[in-house]
Amino acid sequence: MRVVIVEDNSINLDLLCTMVGKLPHVAVQGFSDPALALADARQQGCDLLIADYVMPGISGLELIEAMRQLPSHAHVPMVMITADNDRAVRLAAIAAGATDFVTKPADPLELRSRVTNLLALRGAQNALADRAACLAAEIAEATRDLQRREEEIICRLARAIGFRDGDTWDHVDRVAQIARLLAEALGEDETFVRNLGLVAPLHDVGKIGVPDAILNKPGRLDPDELAIMRGHVGIGAKILAGGDSDLVQMAEAIAAGHHERWDGTGYPQGLAGSDIPLAARITAVADVFDALCSERPYKRAWPAEEAYAEICRCAGSHFDPACVAAFARSWPRIAPLVGASPDITVAA
Template structure:
């Protein structure tokens, strides 16, 4: 491993000089003469390997190793103990704390070079493997998210010419989630789950979905079934993304005052992701051109959402949405129907 950095920790200057002399020709070598300095240096420079003495005053090597492994920043660094302790119990304790090897004093230059080279190579292979796994995992996640987005757009194509509705409202949903102070992971989940909100429309007859006139009572009841159909299509799954997508599909037509469907939930009994989607969905529907209507102005759309605060929409979320309306307009303009 070219240009690797090795941190040597020992309270005896002569021992440090010996190890530096053995390693300096092949590696960048840093030194620390006690435990606290070793921890500080390791966190600051993050070496590729640490040679650690055990018997040091104050904080011994075992404690240093323990703290290194408890810190996420340094837990991955290979630690080799270099010590005069030769009992099996001493070696066992070191390995239990996470060390990868043991070198006994007085050290042999060929042994030190061989052990350091071996563990740096293993460490390098491990990092490459982890990078490959991360890249593959991201590729699979991206594929899954794209499938979800395309399924959402498939449903929208039944009553929307381009399907861009799901793209815009997904961005609005994440924007509102961020403004509401929700965790980053949650905000990404809602962004990726939002496209599935109307997947149940796949099960709605075209005669109802595309009827130009007002729906009669029976037709309206059939239309409302898309929420439950959507939940059935997504199904029950332990995956957090699919769990959220199911809750959104089932509950995004519930209203704050309890007058929504399918269950008449009210207030905070409605999942917050469904309350967020409700605002994002309506805002996009109002400000978009449809064959049966012109696009509303942003001001008129916001005015309607404000008027429905406490009735259709969560009042707190309405206030948050008003704070990010300028960003929402930028999203609308960058994903418009004619782009």
């Protein structure tokens, strides 16, 4: 273990280094200049500091106080050597961060005993810190493993929904990618962006409960069929309701709210403006845009330029204007997903 001794008197410094250096597994570094000791502390840590109280330039009290401010020395045992038994001096040293005291002239046996005890304390601190770091690493790896499993389960569920709805897996995958890009452009944090990318593909999970004849009908739906189709929103919300995790709660919000409209004319609740959850507002833009660009049994695929213009046209009516602005800013990254030119210019 590394012990640093600071004593301006070279003879006393040599004696202290010799006494402490006889202890097993101890490497001693002596400094006669406290400024050099402080510079050393900024470069590397130590396991014990022994400092004289009275020194020129920087006193032992000031040295201990300065070293305590360094993260690497926050818990290092520090011993002050002083010939002054004044209670006020000792209280000031304790306030500065001193752990123990040795009275001049230092008794070799006492000094080695105190150093041995303090190094044992330091060893226990280091072992505890190592164990804490090991546990933190294990927890981080376990968390990453859970996240990977979480992502895999959600991905496979989304893929199943895609195949159920006329093989639209590519659509839900692009919706997830576009939603992530919009969230990033809106300045949302990493957790929000990750969660949105994971659960946006579940926006149409309620279509599991829609009959095949309606889901895959090649023509327009009649009013009764349209009402049944719109019921997928409520089915999806029920499937995802009551979740404890932020991820499932966001998925529920998206499933329930991605057909709401900014102006309040959407369904199922007729929510308007910021009453619609942000994740649902973002997903609505991503979903409609990619749906317009995709071929369906009941419609042709729109050219990306026309779909882009439609999204921009509906800002403030169908869509949150901030989400549309984020869509426009993100276009150079969205365009390759639908095979479009990144140089498109349509006023939002």
